[in-house]
Amino acid sequence: GAGVSQSPRYKVAKRGQDVALRCDPISGHVSLFWYQQALGQGPEFLTYFQNEAQLDKSGLPSDRFFAERPEGSVSTLKIQRTQQEDSAVYLCASSLIWVGPRGTGELFFGEGSRLTVL
Amino acid sequence: GQQLNQSPQSMFIQEGEDVSMNCTSSSIFNTWLWYKQDPGEGPVLLIALYKAGELTSNGRLTAQFGITRKDSFLNISASIPSDVGIYFCAGQMGAGGTSYGKLTFGQGTILTVHP
Numbered sequence: 001g002a003g004v005s006q007s008p009r010y011k012v013a014k015r016g017q018d019v020a021l022r023c024d025p026i027s028g029h030v031s032l033f034w035y036q037q038a039l040g041q042g043p044e045f046l047t048y049f050q051n052e053a054q055l056d057k058s059g060l061p062s063d064r065f066f067a068e069r070p071e072g073s074v075s076t077l078k079i080q081r082t083q084q085e086d087s088a089v090y091l092c093a094s095s096l097i098w099v100g101p102r103g104t105g106e107l108f109f110g111e112g113s114r115l116t117v118l
Numbered sequence: 119g120q121q122l123n124q125s126p127q128s129m130f131i132q133e134g135e136d137v138s139m140n141c142t143s144s145s146i147f148n149t150w151l152w153y154k155q156d157p158g159e160g161p162v163l164l165i166a167l168y169k170a171g172e173l174t175s176n177g178r179l180t181a182q183f184g185i186t187r188k189d190s191f192l193n194i195s196a197s198i199p200s201d202v203g204i205y206f207c208a209g210q211m212g213a214g215g216t217s218y219g220k221l222t223f224g225q226g227t228i229l230t231v232h233p
Contacts (some may be wrong), residue, residue, distance in 0.1 A: 004160070031219060033219050033220075040225075040226075041121070041225055041226070042121055042122075042124075042206050042208075042223030042224050042225055042226050043161065043206075043221075043223050044121070044223070045220050045221060045222070048219065048220060056220060059220075091160050091161075093160070093219060095219055106163050106166070107163070107219045107221070109160025109161050109162070110160050111158060111159055111160050112158075112159075112160055
């Protein structure tokens with residue numbers, strides 16, 4: 001498709017289970033981002049990739065969260081030993097790389113993966 | 119984590135009315151953005167502002183980048199039912215070639231438009 005694709009759209013996990021969330025960015029977009037959106041809140045930055053390099057993972061809330069993008073395209077966000085506080089929508093976004101004075105290029109967000117931890 | 123202070127939290131208006139919402143921060147941002155999110159969807163960019171004092175329009179939407187770089191507002195004129203949704207402001211601290219999409223979002227303004 002033409003947009004950012006995320007799967008699964010919905011995931012229910014029992015506390016303590018591991019989950020993996022997948023993101024297919026727009027073809028040709030070298031920058032990829034993961035955001036976490038709790039209910040009733042704005043998205044919060046988790047991590048950023050430029051191609052396969054993870055350049056910023058400062059937003060990952062704990063070492064239970066791990067993201068990878070081994071071939072510079074598809075990315076996976078993995079959450080180990082899920083906790084109830086991990087329940088949220090996980091948004092993936094991609095953008096073309098840019099340089100210059102205009103700052104951020106447009107981020108294109110996927111529909112998100114809604115994780116519910118029971 | 120840090121979020122911008124966005125107000126109002128919700129608005130209930132009649133079709134045809136104008137809407138105004140704003141966003142403030144204790145930190146300086148070099149880029150301000152406004153997004154709209156529909157239920158079950160990801161945020162979609164409405165307007166981007168890159169320069170302090172900049173006033174930018176996109177159809178019925180007008181947004182301004184505050185002079186202090188710590189605030190922004192969004193106006194929607196002559197609202198229509200499809201304007202319903204959640205509006206988010208977002209700021210980016212970086213600028214130039216070192217910047218990327220690490221955005222700080224507000225808590226959102228829920229807009230309801232009665233026909």
